Amino acid sequence: MHARDVGRRDLVRFQPLPAETGPTWAPDRLSIWPVEGGRFGIDAHYHGATGAQRAEHQVTRLAESGLYATARPEAGEGAILRLGPLAHDAAWLALEAFLGRPLDVAP
Numbered sequence: 001m002h003a004r005d006v007g008r009r010d011l012v013r014f015q016p017l018p019a020e021t022g023p024t025w026a027p028d029r030l031s032i033w034p035v036e037g038g039r040f041g042i043d044a045h046y047h048g049a050t051g052a053q054r055a056e057h058q059v060t061r062l063a064e065s066g067l068y069a070t071a072r073p074e075a076g077e078g079a080i081l082r083l084g085p086l087a088h089d090a091a092w093l094a095l096e097a098f099l100g101r102p103l104d105v106a107p
Contacts, residue, residue, distance in 0.1 A: 025057055027081070030098060032091065040091040041084035044098060051078025058098065065097045 027044035028051075035041050046054045055071040058081055062069045067090065069083045083094050 025054055025061075027054075027058070027098065028078075030095075032095070035085045037085070039085035039087055041082070042086065042091065042094055044081040044083075045074065045078065046081070047074075047078040049077050055079035055081045062094065062097050065093060067094050067097065 028047045029045040031043045031045075033041050044055070044058060046052070046058075052071070052073065056079075059069045059071050062081075062083065067083060067086075069081050071079045071081045074080050084091075086094060
């Protein structure tokens with residue numbers, strides 16, 4: 001904004017948005033695949049220096065949703081979180097635990 005416009009009352013006051021700090025809890029890559037009996041497996045890949053911490057955080061979140069998961073170190077930095085095999089409904093619950101519930105979209 002130009003300095004001469006700062007005092008104008010018809011402009012919305014500029015205020016920077018707060019920056020998000022800390023690690024992002026969502027996985028860097030999420031894979032789902034079918035296994036026998038109509039069940040599914042899920043791998044969540046967390047990369048970088050905070051990968052293991054992020055994966056362990058998700059293991060805790062999933063446990064709070066009633067889902068058992070394991071996290072193991074990935075080559076280099078990071079970790080892979082594994083779930084499954086899961087029944088269809090449990091797979092949806094796990095995806096919602098990772099991504100949040102779907103937004104209601106008006107028709």
